[in-house]
Amino acid sequence: MHFLELIEKKKRGGQFTKSEIEFWIEGYVAGDIPDYQVSALLMAIFFNGMSKQETTDLTMTMVASGAQIDLASIEGIKVDKHSTGGVGDKVTLILVPLIASLGIPVAKMSGRGLGHTGGTIDKLESIAGFQTELTTNQFIDQVNQIGLAVIGQSEQLVKADKLLYALRDVTATVDSMPLIASSIMSKKIAAGSDAILLDVTIGSGAFMKDVENAEILARLMVELGEQVGRKTIAVITDMSEPLGLTIGNRLEILEAVAVLKNQGLPELKEFVLDLAELMQKLAGEVPNRAQLEANIANGAAYHKLVEMVVAQGGTEAALLKPAATTYQIVYSAKKSGYISRLDALLLGEIAMQLGAGRQTKADTIDNEVGIVLTKKVGAPIKEGETILTLYSNQEISQLINQQLECAVQIADYSKSNPSIIKIIESE
Amino acid sequence: MHFLELIEKKKRGGQFTKSEIEFWIEGYVAGDIPDYQVSALLMAIFFNGMSKQETTDLTMTMVASGAQIDLASIEGIKVDKHSTGGVGDKVTLILVPLIASLGIPVAKMSGRGLGHTGGTIDKLESIAGFQTELTTNQFIDQVNQIGLAVIGQSEQLVKADKLLYALRDVTATVDSMPLIASSIMSKKIAAGSDAILLDVTIGSGAFMKDVENAEILARLMVELGEQVGRKTIAVITDMSEPLGLTIGNRLEILEAVAVLKNQGLPELKEFVLDLAELMQKLAGEVPNRAQLEANIANGAAYHKLVEMVVAQGGTEAALLKPAATTYQIVYSAKKSGYISRLDALLLGEIAMQLGAGRQTKADTIDNEVGIVLTKKVGAPIKEGETILTLYSNQEISQLINQQLECAVQIADYSKSNPSIIKIIESE
Numbered sequence: 001m002h003f004l005e006l007i008e009k010k011k012r013g014g015q016f017t018k019s020e021i022e023f024w025i026e027g028y029v030a031g032d033i034p035d036y037q038v039s040a041l042l043m044a045i046f047f048n049g050m051s052k053q054e055t056t057d058l059t060m061t062m063v064a065s066g067a068q069i070d071l072a073s074i075e076g077i078k079v080d081k082h083s084t085g086g087v088g089d090k091v092t093l094i095l096v097p098l099i100a101s102l103g104i105p106v107a108k109m110s111g112r113g114l115g116h117t118g119g120t121i122d123k124l125e126s127i128a129g130f131q132t133e134l135t136t137n138q139f140i141d142q143v144n145q146i147g148l149a150v151i152g153q154s155e156q157l158v159k160a161d162k163l164l165y166a167l168r169d170v171t172a173t174v175d176s177m178p179l180i181a182s183s184i185m186s187k188k189i190a191a192g193s194d195a196i197l198l199d200v201t202i203g204s205g206a207f208m209k210d211v212e213n214a215e216i217l218a219r220l221m222v223e224l225g226e227q228v229g230r231k232t233i234a235v236i237t238d239m240s241e242p243l244g245l246t247i248g249n250r251l252e253i254l255e256a257v258a259v260l261k262n263q264g265l266p267e268l269k270e271f272v273l274d275l276a277e278l279m280q281k282l283a284g285e286v287p288n289r290a291q292l293e294a295n296i297a298n299g300a301a302y303h304k305l306v307e308m309v310v311a312q313g314g315t316e317a318a319l320l321k322p323a324a325t326t327y328q329i330v331y332s333a334k335k336s337g338y339i340s341r342l343d344a345l346l347l348g349e350i351a352m353q354l355g356a357g358r359q360t361k362a363d364t365i366d367n368e369v370g371i372v373l374t375k376k377v378g379a380p381i382k383e384g385e386t387i388l389t390l391y392s393n394q395e396i397s398q399l400i401n402q403q404l405e406c407a408v409q410i411a412d413y414s415k416s417n418p419s420i421i422k423i424i425e426s427e
Numbered sequence: 428m429h430f431l432e433l434i435e436k437k438k439r440g441g442q443f444t445k446s447e448i449e450f451w452i453e454g455y456v457a458g459d460i461p462d463y464q465v466s467a468l469l470m471a472i473f474f475n476g477m478s479k480q481e482t483t484d485l486t487m488t489m490v491a492s493g494a495q496i497d498l499a500s501i502e503g504i505k506v507d508k509h510s511t512g513g514v515g516d517k518v519t520l521i522l523v524p525l526i527a528s529l530g531i532p533v534a535k536m537s538g539r540g541l542g543h544t545g546g547t548i549d550k551l552e553s554i555a556g557f558q559t560e561l562t563t564n565q566f567i568d569q570v571n572q573i574g575l576a577v578i579g580q581s582e583q584l585v586k587a588d589k590l591l592y593a594l595r596d597v598t599a600t601v602d603s604m605p606l607i608a609s610s611i612m613s614k615k616i617a618a619g620s621d622a623i624l625l626d627v628t629i630g631s632g633a634f635m636k637d638v639e640n641a642e643i644l645a646r647l648m649v650e651l652g653e654q655v656g657r658k659t660i661a662v663i664t665d666m667s668e669p670l671g672l673t674i675g676n677r678l679e680i681l682e683a684v685a686v687l688k689n690q691g692l693p694e695l696k697e698f699v700l701d702l703a704e705l706m707q708k709l710a711g712e713v714p715n716r717a718q719l720e721a722n723i724a725n726g727a728a729y730h731k732l733v734e735m736v737v738a739q740g741g742t743e744a745a746l747l748k749p750a751a752t753t754y755q756i757v758y759s760a761k762k763s764g765y766i767s768r769l770d771a772l773l774l775g776e777i778a779m780q781l782g783a784g785r786q787t788k789a790d791t792i793d794n795e796v797g798i799v800l801t802k803k804v805g806a807p808i809k810e811g812e813t814i815l816t817l818y819s820n821q822e823i824s825q826l827i828n829q830q831l832e833c834a835v836q837i838a839d840y841s842k843s844n845p846s847i848i849k850i851i852e853s854e
Contacts, residue, residue, distance in 0.1 A: 007598060037597060038463070040598035043466075044470050047470075047474040172431055172434035172467060172471075
């Protein structure tokens, strides 16, 4: 088999056999196939796609390219959750302690953020002392003891995806459905959970821009999960405005705590409850919203978060420490009306410039900085009333002020964004 | 400007500005843009094409990436000729001395062969003593003195094409019309002639397989030539069977000599005369077949070839030296009928296995070996009559015998291949 022939085959719209996909992925991971050939193939895949069978084969070949976590020694149905990325997305921090408080084990590996999207691991690291690197044994032991652990993704998982993703990133071949689906699902499958909840975000702050494409991707991943024996549900959710009211690691931790203490934004709690019901379903239980509500109201969910923080080296005091920045700059409404736009992408980029995110992988994050919104899209606002506050350790540049002008809009009618747009399950 | 954005632009079907193309080509030649990004772009170009303006800009930017030959010190309209590659193609060896014998100066740079297609420079090097490397001054002086020189293409010409072609070759991105056209035309333009005759071959032994695509390519190159002030005519010619009766460097030189001495295959002479008329036209003269015929009959064209051979270090005796091989293996007709197939690709590959061509650039060529056909497609043949003779310095393998069975077919009806299928000129 020559790799050149595989490029030619895909260029002509052909379909790869499993052994051809293995030849590609194994050869690439072994360093036998050069980047310049793989990037040509990736572009051919962008144009000619891959069948469901090819996508499944690619996913499982990628899974086999690295270590796989065996969670068999944890009793029960382990559920995992993944978001395709968003601005201010602290859902995992609220959802997983809530789920764990029901007795459903959560052994979760999370990623770091890049660009305008945040990563759960970065947020957790804003808690002084919190360890995101555990050995697999420590990870499993913790889940067996307290029912919950969230750690960084092992470097040993899905080696092929690391290589392929880095190459896609610099060759304009990221936005290919089968490549996105196999990248996400290979990591989830290798991480070992029995069932997977996928949050496919759409809108300005998300990777997918429209519902149609998000649904194609969601269906592809749900089918892929089923085909390899992992029960999968996908939700398509709105990311045209930031999730909740905060952007920035420390600020988002505090917002998650607020929701778990039943003091947060009601819409955010309802959104998390919607997802929690789906996770109950994935865990083989009957969704029970009253029970979920109760576990927030009685502090069980919050207590589970504290338990995890302590188990992983942090303290409750560190968890609750307020964000401390040199400047808090208030941005107020220039006219009265209803907030009609809080652009997730622009606000995410502003937060990144303040230091809340990484422009390149090498950048370090300032955990304290970020943005706190007072209201969401659709809310009434009066001239002079605060729309948002920038938490910053530097003065605000002219550029950021201009971006704010674009990011925020006030209209004379009220129209709010939905949260869950669609739920996609296999039959 | 970021190269990643250029890949994305072409992926989305956008058109490059001249400065974007310069950014690409200059950056790649300078080593600032890595192969893996360029190969992704090449694949995007395969799918989304390039406009005529983009193709012209690419061509001229490639021309500017290396040295350009200035033929201004040679009086008259200099004409060049290029073939997209064929099996047994010795046309240049007959055509250019014939044209030069009319007083039209020919300052030609030629290439080497790879795979089943031969190169004029390899053929000339089968003449003992013949120098294919001259300095630009020596090259121009010789044309001024005797009206004709054929040398190898300078390594300094069109650096971008060398890099791009090598990358296309290993990334399945060779067969893109704008990339083929710009590769061919950039070399012809950099080589300095005023007018260009392009022979676009089609059929099993050629790069293009059908007339439709050959015509698209031909038109593209003719327009490109006109747009940059080089008068260009393209002919689409048949390469389903070898050109003439011989394959192999020494054998082809001898066949060229035979045609110039008016002793060769009449069809080959007629084909060369057709092309010669077009070259007269390109040189601003009125095509004059009688004059061309006369210059063969009176020995002027043959004499011009001898003059060139001597000027470049060879002798007439070396020119005429017969092919000397250990074995001459005769392959005969298994039944009577008409030759219906002499597959150019298969015969080219057989000749290559005998040592007449290179499988990789590093291979050395055995000038003596090759194939001599006795007849062309359409000719009647009797059972037991010789179809072809293999000139070999090794015994003939089972594989070659099997390939011969496929390459040669006899039918009970006569049908011959055309030579020039179509002539394409700008209006």
